[in-house]
Amino acid sequence: MFKIVGREEMANGTVVLNEIEAPLIAKKAKPGQFVILKATETGERIPLTMADTDPEKGTITIIYMVVGKSTALFKSLKVEDGYLDVIGPLGKPTHLENVGNVVCVGGGTGVAVLHPITRGLKQAGNNVISIIGARNKGLLILEEQMKAASHKLYVCTDDGSYGHHGFVTDVLKDVLTKNDIKLVVGIGPVPMMKFVCKMTKDFNVKTLVSLNPIMIDGTGMCGGCRVSIGGKTQFACVDGPEFDGHQVDFDELMLRLQAYTEDEKASHDEYCNLKKEKA
Amino acid sequence: MAEIAEKKEKIPRQSMPEQAAKVRAKNFEEVPTGYSPEVAMIEAKRCLQCKKPACVEGCPVGVDIPGFIGHIRDGKFEQAISLIWKRNGLPAVCGRVCPQELQCEGLCIVGKKGEPVAIGNLERFAADYARKSGECELPVKAEPTGKKVAVVGSGPSGLTVAGDLALKGHEVTIFEAFHKPGGVLVYGIPEFRLPKEIVFAEVEGLETLGVKLECNAVVGRTVSLDELFEQGYDAIFLGVGAGLPTFLNIPGENLIGILSANEYLTRSNLMKAYLFPKYDTPVVRGKNVITLGAGNVAMDSARTALRLGAQSSRIVYRRSRQEVPARGAEVHHAEEEGVEFHFLTSPVEFKGNEKGRVTGMVGLKMELGEPDSSGRRRPIAIKGSEFELECDLAIIAVGAGANPLLTQSTKDLELNKWGYIVADEATGKTSKKGVWAGGDIVTGSATVILAMGAGRQAADSIHDYLTRGW
Ligand SMILES: Cc1cc2nc3c(=O)[nH]c(=O)nc-3n(C[C@H](O)[C@H](O)[C@H](O)COP(=O)(O)OP(=O)(O)OC[C@H]3O[C@@H](n4cnc5c(N)ncnc54)[C@H](O)[C@@H]3O)c2cc1C
Ligand SMILES: Cc1cc2nc3c(=O)[nH]c(=O)nc-3n(C[C@H](O)[C@H](O)[C@H](O)COP(=O)(O)OP(=O)(O)OC[C@H]3O[C@@H](n4cnc5c(N)ncnc54)[C@H](O)[C@@H]3O)c2cc1C
Ligand code: SF4
Ligand code: FES
Numbered sequence: 001m002f003k004i005v006g007r008e009e010m011a012n013g014t015v016v017l018n019e020i021e022a023p024l025i026a027k028k029a030k031p032g033q034f035v036i037l038k039a040t041e042t043g044e045r046i047p048l049t050m051a052d053t054d055p056e057k058g059t060i061t062i063i064y065m066v067v068g069k070s071t072a073l074f075k076s077l078k079v080e081d082g083y084l085d086v087i088g089p090l091g092k093p094t095h096l097e098n099v100g101n102v103v104c105v106g107g108g109t110g111v112a113v114l115h116p117i118t119r120g121l122k123q124a125g126n127n128v129i130s131i132i133g134a135r136n137k138g139l140l141i142l143e144e145q146m147k148a149a150s151h152k153l154y155v156c157t158d159d160g161s162y163g164h165h166g167f168v169t170d171v172l173k174d175v176l177t178k179n180d181i182k183l184v185v186g187i188g189p190v191p192m193m194k195f196v197c198k199m200t201k202d203f204n205v206k207t208l209v210s211l212n213p214i215m216i217d218g219t220g221m222c223g224g225c226r227v228s229i230g231g232k233t234q235f236a237c238v239d240g241p242e243f244d245g246h247q248v249d250f251d252e253l254m255l256r257l258q259a260y261t262e263d264e265k266a267s268h269d270e271y272c273n274l275k276k277e278k279a
Numbered sequence: 280m281a282e283i284a285e286k287k288e289k290i291p292r293q294s295m296p297e298q299a300a301k302v303r304a305k306n307f308e309e310v311p312t313g314y315s316p317e318v319a320m321i322e323a324k325r326c327l328q329c330k331k332p333a334c335v336e337g338c339p340v341g342v343d344i345p346g347f348i349g350h351i352r353d354g355k356f357e358q359a360i361s362l363i364w365k366r367n368g369l370p371a372v373c374g375r376v377c378p379q380e381l382q383c384e385g386l387c388i389v390g391k392k393g394e395p396v397a398i399g400n401l402e403r404f405a406a407d408y409a410r411k412s413g414e415c416e417l418p419v420k421a422e423p424t425g426k427k428v429a430v431v432g433s434g435p436s437g438l439t440v441a442g443d444l445a446l447k448g449h450e451v452t453i454f455e456a457f458h459k460p461g462g463v464l465v466y467g468i469p470e471f472r473l474p475k476e477i478v479f480a481e482v483e484g485l486e487t488l489g490v491k492l493e494c495n496a497v498v499g500r501t502v503s504l505d506e507l508f509e510q511g512y513d514a515i516f517l518g519v520g521a522g523l524p525t526f527l528n529i530p531g532e533n534l535i536g537i538l539s540a541n542e543y544l545t546r547s548n549l550m551k552a553y554l555f556p557k558y559d560t561p562v563v564r565g566k567n568v569i570t571l572g573a574g575n576v577a578m579d580s581a582r583t584a585l586r587l588g589a590q591s592s593r594i595v596y597r598r599s600r601q602e603v604p605a606r607g608a609e610v611h612h613a614e615e616e617g618v619e620f621h622f623l624t625s626p627v628e629f630k631g632n633e634k635g636r637v638t639g640m641v642g643l644k645m646e647l648g649e650p651d652s653s654g655r656r657r658p659i660a661i662k663g664s665e666f667e668l669e670c671d672l673a674i675i676a677v678g679a680g681a682n683p684l685l686t687q688s689t690k691d692l693e694l695n696k697w698g699y700i701v702a703d704e705a706t707g708k709t710s711k712k713g714v715w716a717g718g719d720i721v722t723g724s725a726t727v728i729l730a731m732g733a734g735r736q737a738a739d740s741i742h743d744y745l746t747r748g749w
């Protein structure tokens with residue numbers, strides 16, 4: 001068992017942080033890599049990016065949005081409970097080098113994935129401008145941490161309840177216009193990444209995105225995670241999860257993420273009903 | 280001799296009872312239910328106890344076939360299984376999945392005139408008897424040698440190496456990437472053909488011998504080979520299989536509802552999607568299912584689809600019936616259950632709807648031309664013969680390749696041009712000191728028994744190294 005040693009709720013309980021004992025993974029993990037977790041014998045294998053690691057303490061941290069049955073089940077786990085299986089580190093680490101001015105753009109829970117990359121880019125000597133957004137103030141996560149990891153931080157909310165009123169792409173446009181930006185890293189919901197890439201393409205700035213297709217093994221043996229990159233099929237779990245955003249077929253990814261929508265809904269409804277009955 | 284042969288032939292080959300095709304096509308329980316002791320003893324009487332048994336030559340691990348069959352004939356079942364175990368550590372598995380018609384049974388003398396002795400069924404009987412009765416003596420373990428061996432991968436090759444070396448007194452740890460051990464036996468081959476309980480019983484047997492099992496350990500990621508050496512392992516065996524799915528590279532292949540057989544079977548078997556929603560992992564349940572390819576993997580996929588509620592399950596294969604690579608028994612079972620075969624048909628394109636879901640496959644008719652390098656007649660497309668087959672699930676089962684995850688992260692391991700590990704044929708030694716390899720990662724997709732044979736050879740060579748040097 002992989003024990004939970006720390007737990008926190010964020011964004012009005014819609015996002016949960018778990019710090020988990022996994023010494024082998026903690027020692028090996030690099031920014032951009034993910035783990036696959038399975039909570040119970042009957043559970044699903046769920047991929048989540050490591051938001052942080054502590055090699056000395058032997059722990060990894062995940063931050064996830066509660067969207068369906070498995071993440072709801074994860075949320076029900078308390079400190080001292082544990083995951084039955086944790087596998088990793090998986091995926092290619094982010095290539096962290098000094099290129100000059102970089103912009104890190106994060107939306108929703110994507111900010112959790114973006115944070116260690118932002119920190120790594122700053123440590124590598126870049127001048128880091130970050131832009132993070134959420135639907136409203138209550139759903140914003142890791143603002144303080146992102147501030148510390150960047151030289152400058154912009155915050156946006158869709159409803160204007162905090163920071164800039166509007167989308168992260170509005171601020172991005174402004175930043176790209178006023179600065180000589182060498183690299184953009186965009187991580188968040190697929191539509192957000194798609195629009196970020198559309199914009200950076202107009203400015204001709206290289207852009208990295210982190211893709212989240214449905215996965216099972218995470219080791220390249222099933223092909224369920226395939227994505228189209230520049231017209232070629234790649235496996236996100238081993239060839240990614242980071243890719244050149246200008247080459248990604250986001251529309252295909254969005255469709256493929258819907259593969260099991262009906263089953264997922266049925267499964268989540270059943271779980272919620274069971275919980276209600278128990279209570 | 281001829282007279283005896285005639286007399287013996289009077290006993291017909293004992294068939295194994297099976298679930299009726301219509302019933303079993305709707306459940307995941309095992310199809311053949313096994314011999315009773317009485318029937319096994321009758322079948323065993325059919326063996327001529329040849330002095331120079333041809334069957335043994337057909338067995339890649341050289342089981343003493345007439346020997347164990349003689350014990351069954353005499354009702355000495357414990358002795359039968361002890362004799363099998365001397366050469367084969369996974370008889371309950373092999374009895375069920377080996378291509379006996381190409382191996383032992385294919386060479387059996389009785390089979391020259393009539394039907395061969397049912398060696399596979401008898402092997403299965405002996406193993407199941409032992410597992411159920413628990414009456415059999417455990418093999419004796421040698422004194423501890425103080426040497427440590429890491430086995431990477433828990434498929435048939437890895438399990439064989441682990442068992443052999445543990446018996447020889449070495450301290451063995453198996454590292455497995457998945458959360459459950461067994462390799463293809465667990466994630467690939469379905470429950471109705473090989474109940475998982477049998478595989479787990481074999482693994483438990485190894486654990487009683489002192490073998491340690493580390494699941495969730497992706498070697499090359501969680502830990503590297505060099506780190507294993509640093510941790511004090513004296514030798515490493517790589518039995519990581521050929522787990523890279525091959526796709527067709529035709530238009531429309533990324534539509535929803537098109538899965539590699541690896542994904543389809545892993546969801547259903549390892550993740551138990553056939554028990555969804557009791558188990559959380561879903562799998563596409565097609566009404567009209569097409570499976571591309573005609574090997575064991577394709578048969579398993581097409582038969583799984585029926586059990587998951589398909590109204591039609593069709594195998595589409597480029598070549599003709601003669602070239603079908605699956606075991607005869609699997610093809611037979613699939614046909615009985617209602618799987619349709621479309622031979623000499625090659626997929627050209629997949630069609631989908633606005634939701635990105637597959638709705639059909641465009642196929643092209645083929646005819647057979649001259650034999651190719653594999654000796655099989657090469658299929659040639661008939662121009663203008665395109666036609667469409669409706670489907671809402673297509674499973675790609677056209678082969679597998681070498682997964683580069685481990686090999687890419689281990690620079691000093693020599694690979695061939697397809698990415699398989701180069702290993703000495705007789706010993707399994709690789710180009711890296713202290714590292715052996717065997718099974719599908721060396722030969723490409725093959726069989727359970729060949730993987731076990733390679734494991735046996737490597738274990739002998741590793742033992743030699745640990746006691747005498749490289
Ligand atoms: C490499 C990678 C890293 C990720 N990192 C994070 C992270 O740090 N934080 C975070 O909140 N989310 C992350 N995700 C997404 C997360 O895995 C899904 O939200 C989660 O699997 C949903 O499971 P569920 O059962 O709760 O929801 P469900 O109701 O099953 O599904 C909700 C949606 O999640 C997606 N999904 C379902 N099953 C899977 C699966 N097995 N693999 C991937 N996606 C799936 C589908 O698009 C589905 O429509 C990551 C995904 C990938 C591939
Ligand atoms: C669906 C299907 C049906 C089949 N039917 C038959 C049949 O009827 N008869 C027959 O004889 N053969 C059959 N085969 C073929 C047979 O199963 C294989 O030839 C055999 O299992 C190969 O054994 P192996 O030990 O080489 O590896 P595998 O069984 O492939 O096992 C390899 C193991 O290594 C693990 N692994 C991989 N990479 C790593 C890593 N980096 N770190 C740790 N672990 C790792 C994998 O997760 C896996 O568990 C079938 C195959 C399939 C897929
Ligand atoms: S060849 Fe056939 S008859 Fe002869 S020993 Fe083998 S199984 Fe028996
Ligand atoms: S998740 Fe199976 S290949 Fe990527």
